[in-house]
Amino acid sequence: MRSQVFSMCRLCALQRRPEAVLPPPRDVSIDALRVCEAHRARARLESGAWLAPLLAAAPGVLDGPGMGFLFNPVRIDTTVAWVSWAFSSWQAYLPLLPCADSFEFEVLHRPEHLETLRSLQESRAMFGAAPTAIDLARWSRPSGWHRFEAVQRLCDQWWRRQCYGEALRAAGRASPVSAQEAMAFTRELEPCVAPIDRIGDALRCLLAMAERRFGTEPPVHAAHGA
Ligand SMILES: [Zn+2]
Numbered sequence: 001m002r003s004q005v006f007s008m009c010r011l012c013a014l015q016r017r018p019e020a021v022l023p024p025p026r027d028v029s030i031d032a033l034r035v036c037e038a039h040r041a042r043a044r045l046e047s048g049a050w051l052a053p054l055l056a057a058a059p060g061v062l063d064g065p066g067m068g069f070l071f072n073p074v075r076i077d078t079t080v081a082w083v084s085w086a087f088s089s090w091q092a093y094l095p096l097l098p099c100a101d102s103f104e105f106e107v108l109h110r111p112e113h114l115e116t117l118r119s120l121q122e123s124r125a126m127f128g129a130a131p132t133a134i135d136l137a138r139w140s141r142p143s144g145w146h147r148f149e150a151v152q153r154l155c156d157q158w159w160r161r162q163c164y165g166e167a168l169r170a171a172g173r174a175s176p177v178s179a180q181e182a183m184a185f186t187r188e189l190e191p192c193v194a195p196i197d198r199i200g201d202a203l204r205c206l207l208a209m210a211e212r213r214f215g216t217e218p219p220v221h222a223a224h225g226a
Contacts, residue, residue: 009036033093043074058179063088068102069164103161121210131203155202159194
């Protein structure tokens with residue numbers, strides 16, 4: 001029954017029952033946080049621009065790991081939501097936990113990243129206060145590098161956050177004004193690969209997020225304006 005409630009979208013449900021709160025985080029999948037088509041169509045960027053027509057005007061396929069950094073967060077009416085890309089299409093989601101940016105949204109909500117965060121949290125004693133790429137390699141070795149690759153991808157995303165943030169600040173805007181401009185950003189910035197001397201900073205950030213997500217039972221939030 002619960003999936004039926006969610007399939008009509010959390011915002012639809014909240015509009016009917018404003019006092020509703022989400023179930024405890026471990027029970028909620030990212031699919032349950034996706035908004036319906038009608039609500040997705042109402043997503044606006046911080047500039048006030050409607051997102052759907054802006055993206056639909058793209059001259060080609062708009063995709064890639066940088067898109068989330070270019071077109072987030074959005075507001076659907078008064079509620080903050082996060083846009084995420086998969087297989088060249090995008091969806092909007094309500095956050096379960098407050099997020100500072102697209103990086104935090106993806107890491108704290110995508111199941112594959114949560115699995116990595118949980119592994120980091122379980123073995124955080126292997127990383128000191130100043131973790132390094134060598135610690136990462138030592139920790140990953142027993143898994144046949146599966147864990148190394150998963151964390152490396154997150155380190156690259158962490159670096160991508162810095163790169164896109166700087167480029168947007170330099171351009172003086174929070175988001176591209178057109179799909180063409182978004183494509184120009186990605187042409188200029190990709191591929192983003194975290195420099196080896198920044199892996200420690202990325203690991204510190206990921207360990208802090210692991211603690212936030214799994215160190216203590218996270219608070220339950222209403223989805224309104226999180
Ligand atoms: Zn809805």
